Amino acid sequence: MRTTTSRTVQLLIALGLLAAGCGTGTAGSDESEPAPDTSPRALKVAKAWDGSPAAEIWHKGYYPMADAVQLPEDAFHNAADKEAYITDNFVLRGDLPEAPTKTAEVTWQSGGSLTLPLMKAREAYERVARSSGPPPHLTVTGAKLGETTLATSRGPATVPAWLFTIEGYDTPLKRVALDPSKLPEPPIGPVGNSPTDGLRELNELVEVAKDGRSVTVHAFHGSCDDGPRVDALETDGSVVLSAYVVDTKDDGLPCTDDLRTRKVTVQLDRPLGDRILLDAFTGRPVPHGNLTGPSPSWR
Helix, strand or coil, rough: CEEECCCHHHHHHHHCEEEEEEEEEECCCCCCEEEEEEEHHHHHHHHCCCCCCCHHHHHHHCCCCCCCCCCCCCCCCCCHHHHHHHEEEEEEECCCCCCCEEEEEEEECCEEEEEEEEEEHHHHHHHHHHHCCCCCEEEEEEEEEEEEEEEEEEEEEEEEEEEECCCCCCCCEEEECCCCCCCCCCCCCCCCCEEEEECCCEEEEEEECCCCCEEEEEEEEEECCCCEEEEEEEEEEEEEEEEEEECCCCCCCCCCHHHHEEEEEEEEECCCCEEEEEEECCEEEECEEEECCCCHHHH
């Protein structure tokens, strides 16, 4: 299996960045396919963000790096319940309480807090229950305000959450009761509207490992290539991910008609911590999402 590594030390020193090594992405198996040089664009993105006003705003905000919905501990009892959740098919058999306050706090384990508007129970329910079609469905019988722990761009945080009682389940479905902070204006623009110099836009962040030493993303590729690769360029302030595909078949047939995604896990030289995870193609933070749709929404 071929792995891809970012090109860092000499170029980082030349640009005066605080260097921190390279990362490794894994996918596919072609040994002979030459990788594009992703470092020039990645260095531009890192240089634009590191120490910028946008980075300062980012470090003060609330940006989830995990799904806003947390399932009951015993989910799911059967395939029908799983299908109901995946299709957002719920019914409400009970009353939803009023919010006790208009605001609530995010509290970070590393210190610090932020006060944000508290989402009403009805709105939180509608964010989860986006369909009310025929069975199978999950039945919500009530809710109360509680809290949960969530991974964020500033590390683990305690956040308010609506705890929805699901018929047949002993523990609640939790839905975070806050919206993310507004994204800062990026200090650098995107590469363009189509792949340039081999770079491609990342689809979404799947997860950050508990020890912070790797990140998993969904990367785009087509039906006539050998899959995606992701390089990582690390500085003290950011980790820039550069996605591309390898072994594209030059048979004259279009590949973008069958757009696919694949999970790629990228190993880091040191824990991500509060460094900003950036997409080299867009010049923006990599949005979090999962198979049931992106977390609402700081795209």
